[in-house]
Amino acid sequence: MTIDLFLFLVLALVSIGTALGMLLSRNAVYSALFLVLNLGAVAIFFLLLGAPFIAMAQITVYAGAIMVLFLFVIMLLGTEEIPGMQNWKKFIIPAVLAGALILESIYLLTSASRPLGLIANPSESVNTAQAMRDLGELLFDQYLLPFEVTSILLLVAMVGAIVLSKPEKAGK
Amino acid sequence: MLFNESAPLGFFYLAPWIVFLPLLGLFTNLIFGSRFSERVIGTVASLASGLTFAVSALLAYAVSINHGEVPSQKLAEWISIGPLSVDWAFRLDSLSTTMMLVVSGVGTLIHIYAIGYMHEDVRFKNDPSRFRSFFIYLNLFIAAMMILVGGDSYLMLFVGWEGVGLCSFLLIGFWYEMDTLARPSWANSDAAKKAMIANRIGDFGFLIAVFLMFVHFGTLQFDAVFEAAHHASSATITAITLFLLVGVAGKSAQIPLYVWLPDAMAGPTPVSALIHAATMVTAGVYLITRSADLYMLAPAAQNVVVITGAATALFAATIAVGQYDIKKVLAYSTISQLGFMVAAVGMGAYVAGMFHLITHAFFKALLFLSAGSVILGLERGHHHAAHAHAEKKPVRGLKKKKDEHDHAHDAHHAAEHHEVFDPGDMRNMGGLRKTMPVTFWLYMIGTLALAGIFPFAGFWSKDEILLDASLHFPAVYWVLTLAAFFTAFYMGRQVWMVFFGEPRHEAAAHAEESPKVMTVPLMVLAALSILGGALNLPFEGFHNLGHWLEHTLHEVESLPLDLTVAGISTAFALTAILISWLIYGRKPLVKDQKDPLSVLGGLFQSMTDKWYVDEIYQFLIVTPFSKLSQFLSDVIDGKFWHDWFHDTVLAGTYNWVSVTALSEYADRRGIDTFFNSWGDVTQWFSARLRTIQNGFVRSYALSVFLGVVVIIGYLLIRQTIR
Amino acid sequence: MVPLNYYIILSAILFTIGALGVLIRRNPLIIFMSIELMLNAANLALIAFSSAFNELDGQIFVFFVIAVAAAEVAVGLALIVQIFKSRHNINVDEINQLKG
Numbered sequence: 001m002t003i004d005l006f007l008f009l010v011l012a013l014v015s016i017g018t019a020l021g022m023l024l025s026r027n028a029v030y031s032a033l034f035l036v037l038n039l040g041a042v043a044i045f046f047l048l049l050g051a052p053f054i055a056m057a058q059i060t061v062y063a064g065a066i067m068v069l070f071l072f073v074i075m076l077l078g079t080e081e082i083p084g085m086q087n088w089k090k091f092i093i094p095a096v097l098a099g100a101l102i103l104e105s106i107y108l109l110t111s112a113s114r115p116l117g118l119i120a121n122p123s124e125s126v127n128t129a130q131a132m133r134d135l136g137e138l139l140f141d142q143y144l145l146p147f148e149v150t151s152i153l154l155l156v157a158m159v160g161a162i163v164l165s166k167p168e169k170a171g172k
Numbered sequence: 173m174l175f176n177e178s179a180p181l182g183f184f185y186l187a188p189w190i191v192f193l194p195l196l197g198l199f200t201n202l203i204f205g206s207r208f209s210e211r212v213i214g215t216v217a218s219l220a221s222g223l224t225f226a227v228s229a230l231l232a233y234a235v236s237i238n239h240g241e242v243p244s245q246k247l248a249e250w251i252s253i254g255p256l257s258v259d260w261a262f263r264l265d266s267l268s269t270t271m272m273l274v275v276s277g278v279g280t281l282i283h284i285y286a287i288g289y290m291h292e293d294v295r296f297k298n299d300p301s302r303f304r305s306f307f308i309y310l311n312l313f314i315a316a317m318m319i320l321v322g323g324d325s326y327l328m329l330f331v332g333w334e335g336v337g338l339c340s341f342l343l344i345g346f347w348y349e350m351d352t353l354a355r356p357s358w359a360n361s362d363a364a365k366k367a368m369i370a371n372r373i374g375d376f377g378f379l380i381a382v383f384l385m386f387v388h389f390g391t392l393q394f395d396a397v398f399e400a401a402h403h404a405s406s407a408t409i410t411a412i413t414l415f416l417l418v419g420v421a422g423k424s425a426q427i428p429l430y431v432w433l434p435d436a437m438a439g440p441t442p443v444s445a446l447i448h449a450a451t452m453v454t455a456g457v458y459l460i461t462r463s464a465d466l467y468m469l470a471p472a473a474q475n476v477v478v479i480t481g482a483a484t485a486l487f488a489a490t491i492a493v494g495q496y497d498i499k500k501v502l503a504y505s506t507i508s509q510l511g512f513m514v515a516a517v518g519m520g521a522y523v524a525g526m527f528h529l530i531t532h533a534f535f536k537a538l539l540f541l542s543a544g545s546v547i548l549g550l551e552r553g554h555h556h557a558a559h560a561h562a563e564k565k566p567v568r569g570l571k572k573k574k575d576e577h578d579h580a581h582d583a584h585h586a587a588e589h590h591e592v593f594d595p596g597d598m599r600n601m602g603g604l605r606k607t608m609p610v611t612f613w614l615y616m617i618g619t620l621a622l623a624g625i626f627p628f629a630g631f632w633s634k635d636e637i638l639l640d641a642s643l644h645f646p647a648v649y650w651v652l653t654l655a656a657f658f659t660a661f662y663m664g665r666q667v668w669m670v671f672f673g674e675p676r677h678e679a680a681a682h683a684e685e686s687p688k689v690m691t692v693p694l695m696v697l698a699a700l701s702i703l704g705g706a707l708n709l710p711f712e713g714f715h716n717l718g719h720w721l722e723h724t725l726h727e728v729e730s731l732p733l734d735l736t737v738a739g740i741s742t743a744f745a746l747t748a749i750l751i752s753w754l755i756y757g758r759k760p761l762v763k764d765q766k767d768p769l770s771v772l773g774g775l776f777q778s779m780t781d782k783w784y785v786d787e788i789y790q791f792l793i794v795t796p797f798s799k800l801s802q803f804l805s806d807v808i809d810g811k812f813w814h815d816w817f818h819d820t821v822l823a824g825t826y827n828w829v830s831v832t833a834l835s836e837y838a839d840r841r842g843i844d845t846f847f848n849s850w851g852d853v854t855q856w857f858s859a860r861l862r863t864i865q866n867g868f869v870r871s872y873a874l875s876v877f878l879g880v881v882v883i884i885g886y887l888l889i890r891q892t893i894r
Numbered sequence: 895m896v897p898l899n900y901y902i903i904l905s906a907i908l909f910t911i912g913a914l915g916v917l918i919r920r921n922p923l924i925i926f927m928s929i930e931l932m933l934n935a936a937n938l939a940l941i942a943f944s945s946a947f948n949e950l951d952g953q954i955f956v957f958f959v960i961a962v963a964a965a966e967v968a969v970g971l972a973l974i975v976q977i978f979k980s981r982h983n984i985n986v987d988e989i990n991q992l993k994g
Contacts, residue, residue, distance in 0.1 A: 019911040049945040094917035097909045105906035109899045157965030164972035
C-alpha cells in the first residue's frame with residue numbers, strides 16, 4: 001500500500017462519512033457544516049490529482065462563499081429544526097435505486113474490458129506553477145467564449161436573485 | 173356597276189335568317205310579351221313570319237339565277253366524330269325554297285288570321301293570357317319547319333322533324349285542361365299524347381333509317397348519301413326507304429299511323445290549318461321527294477309507298493263521308509289528300525306530288541280557316557242567344573252574385589241541365605249562307621278546289637297525279653279516282669249541311685260574320701286556290717313548277733293534258749256533287765233529323781265510327797299493351813321484383829347481414845368490445861398513471877433517478893450480451 | 895499510484911448519496927446541499943479523468959461547474975426565501991402545485 005493509496009482511502013472515508021452526515025443530520029446547520037467538510041476533503045483530492053487552482057476555487061467559492069450563504073439563509077429562516085426523516089417505508093424505493101446505481105457503477109468500472117489506467121503521483125509529474133499557467137492560457141484562449149458566457153450567467157443570476165428578493169409591494 | 177348578274181347570289185348568306193327571324197319573334201314575345209297588347213303580339217309574330225317569307229323569296233330568286241352547284245350555306249359545325257361530320261347547314265335548291273315559300277307564305281296568312289281567331293277563342297275559353305303562348309308556339313313551329321325543309325342533312329331534317337312534332341303536341345294540347353267543347357276534361361291532352369305517340373312510332377322508323385345510312389354510308393349529308401347509295405346493295409336501300417316510309421306514315425298521317433290526325437283537331441283551328449293541313453303533315457311528302465334518289469333505286473319500296481298512299485286516300489275519304497264535325501271531315505279529307513301526294517311521289521311523279529302539296533296547302537288552309545270562321549260565327553251566335561235568354565230571366569242573374577262558390581255551383585248546374593252546345597257539329601248548322609256570306613263564298617272556292625272542279629287549283633294538281641297513275645299504275649288510278657269521287661261527295665255534303673237549308677240551332681240562326689282580320693287572309697288564300705293551278709299547267713311552255721324543280725330532281729317528265737283522265741275525274745266530281753245535292757241539298761236536313769245516308773245502315777255507321785280503327789287499335793294494341801303493362805307492373809315489378817326480390821331477397825338478406833351479422837356480431841360484439849376494452853385498459857392505466865403526477869418535486873426527481881438506473885442497467889446488459 | 899477506478903467509484907458513491915438526499919429530505923435547503931454534493935461528485939470524476947489523461951480541459955469544466963453552481967445557489971436561495979416569506983413554511987411536501 002503506497003502512501004497515495006493510503007491517503008486516498010482515508011480521504012475517501014472522510015468524504016463518504018461527511019456526505020452521509022450531511023444526509024442524515026436532523027439539524028440543517030450540521031448538514032451544512034458536514035458539507036463544508038466534505039467539500040474540503042474533495043478539495044484535497046483535487047490537490048492530489050494535480051489541480052491546485054480548482055482546489056483553491058473549491059475552498060474559497062464553495063466551502064467559503066456558497067456554504068456561508070447557506071448557513072446565512074438557514075439562520076435567517078430558522079428552519080434548522082425541520083424533521084429530516086419521514087417514516088421508513090418511503091425510503092425503500094430511493095434506497096433500492098441508490099444501491100442499484102452504485103452496484104451498476106461498480107460493475108461498469110470493474111468489468112470494463114480496457115483498464116482505465118492509473119493516476120500518476122502528482123508531486124512527481126506536475127509542476128504546479130506550470131499547470132496554473134497552462135490552465136490560464138487554456139481558459140483565456142480556447143475557452144474564452146464560454147468564460148465570457150459564464151460571466152453573463154452570473155450577472156443574470158444576480159439580477160434574478162435581486163428581483164426575487166424584492167419586497168412584493170415594490171413589485172406591484 | 174353596283175349590281176352584276178351574280179350579285180343576288182349573296183342572298184344565300186341570308187339563309188340562316190329563315191330560322192333566326194321566327195326565333196326573334198318568339199323571344200320578343202316570350203320576354204316582352206307580357207307587356208304587349210294582343211295586337212302587338214300578333215303583329216310581332218306575323219311580322220317575324222312575313223319577314224321569313226321575304227327572305228325565302230330572296231333565296232328562291234337567288235336559286236333561280238344560280239346555275240352552279242347547289243349551295244349549302246354552312247352556319248356552324250355540329251357533330252364531328254371520327255368520319256362522321258354533320259353541320260348546321262342550309263341546303264338551297266328549288267325544292268327546299270319551294271317548301272320555304274309555302275310554309276312561310278301560308279304560315280304568315282294564318283298568323284294574321286289567328287290574331288282575330290285567337291282573340292275570340294281565348295275569351296270563349298276564359299283565359300286571355302294564353303294568347304301570347306299561342307303565337308310563341310306558332311313562331312317556334314315556323315322556325316322548326318324551316319330547319320326541316322332547309323336542312324342539308326338527314327339529321328338536321330330530323331331536328332326540324334322533331335321540332336314540328338313538339339309544336340304539334342303543344343298546340344293540339346293548347347287547351348289541355350278541357351275538351352273541344354271547353355268542358356273540364358283531359359280529352360285535349362289525350363289527343364296531344366296520341367299525336368306524340370303515333371309520331372314516336374314514325375320517328376322510330378326515321379331514326380332507324382338514319383342509323384342505317386350512317387352505318388352503310390358513313391354520312392348523313394344529302395348529296396353524300398345519294399352518291400353513296402349508288403354503290404350500296406339494293407336490300408340496304410330498300411330497308412332505308414321503307415323505314416323512312418314509317419316516318420312518313422307517322423308525320424304525314426298515312427295508314428296505319430294516321431289515327432292521330434283527326435284527334436289533333438282538338439287544337440285551335442289556325443293550328444289545324446297550319447300544322448295539320450298545310451305544312452307539317454306534308455313534311456313526309458317532302459321527305460320522300462328529298463330522298464327521291466334513294467327511292468329511285470328501290471322500286472319495291474316505291475310500290476309500297478304508292479299502295480300506302482292510295483289506300484290511305486280512299487280509306488280516309490270514306491270515313492270523311494260519315495263525319496258530323498266540320499273539322500273532322502276536313503281532317504279526314506287532309507289524310508286522304510296526303511294519300512294522293514304520297515302515292516304520287518311513290519310513283520316517281522315528284523312534281524305532281526309537290527304541285528298537289530302546294531295547291532292543297534292553299535285550299536285546305538282556306539277550308540280550315542273558313543271552318544274556324546264558321547265555328548266562331550256559331551259561338552258568337554250561341555253567345556248572343558244565351559245572352560238573350562239571360563235577359564229574359566234577370567232574377568237568376570241577381571242570384572248568381574252571392575259568392576264564388578255558389579257561382580261555380582250554379583254554372584255546374586246549368587251545364588248539367590242544358591245540353592252542351594257543339595259549335596263544330598254540322599247538325600247544329602244550316603243556312604249560314606245568309607248570315608255569313610263572305611265565309612260562305614270563301615268556303616265554296618275551297619270546296620270546288622278540293623273537289624277538283626275546273627279551273628280551280630285542285631283540278632290541275634289532282635289531275636296530274638291521276639294522269640301519272642293512269643300511265644304507271646292503272647289499279648291505283650281507279651282507287652284514286654274513287655277517292656276523288658268521295659272527296660267531291662263529302663265536300664258537297666258538308667256545304668249543303670252547313671250553308672244551305674234552314675238553321676237547325678238558334679246559334680246558327682244568330683251566327684255573325686267574322687272580322688276583316690280573319691277574312692282578308694282567307695281572300696288571299698282563296699285567290700291562290702283559284703290561281704294556284706297556273707304554277708304548272710299541263711300545256712307546253714307552262715310546266716313552270718316542273719322546270720323549277722328540275723334543278724333539284726333532275727328527271728322530270730312533263731305530261732300534256734290528257735282529256736280522258738281530266739274528263740273522267742271531272743265527271744266523277746260533278747256526279748258526286750250532284751248526288752250530294754240529291755241527298756242533302758234538295759231536301760235540307762231539319763232539326764234532329766237523322767242523316768239520310770243512315771239508310772245504308774251498318775255501312776254508314778261504320779264510316780261514322782271511322783271503320784272502328786281506333787277500336788281495333790284499342791283491342792289489338794292498346795288493351796294488350798295495358799294488360800301487359802299491368803302485368804309487368806303488378807306481377808313482375810310489384811310482386812316479383814319489388815316484393816320478392818327487393819323486399820325479401822335483397823332487403824331480407826341485407827337486414828340479416830346488417831342487423832344480425834354485421835351489427836350484432838361483427839360490430840357490437842366484435843369491434844365495439846375490442847375498442848371498449850381498449851378504452852377500459854387505457855382508462856385503467858391512466859388512472860394508475862395519474863397518481864404519479866402528484867405535483868411533488870421529489871417524486872418527479874425519483875422518476876428521473878429511476879430512469880437513470882434503468883438506462884444504465886440497459887447499457888450494462890447490452891454490453892454484457894455483446 | 896491510485897487506480898482511476900477508485901476515484902470513479904468514490905464519485906459514484908458521493909453522487910448516489912447526494913441523489914438520496916434529494917429524494918428523502920423534505921427541507922429544501924438540505925436538498926440544495928445534496929445537489930451541491932452531486933455536482934461535487936461529478937467534479938471529482940472530471941478532475942480524476944483530467945489527471946489520468948493529462949488533459950486540462952477537465953479542470954476547465956470543473957471551473958465552469960463551480961461558477962454555474964454559484965449562480966444556481968444564488969437564485970435557488972432567493973427562491974426559497976421568497977417561498978418562505980409567502981408560506982412561512984418550506985416543507986417541499988406541501989408544495990405540490992407542479993402538476994397539470
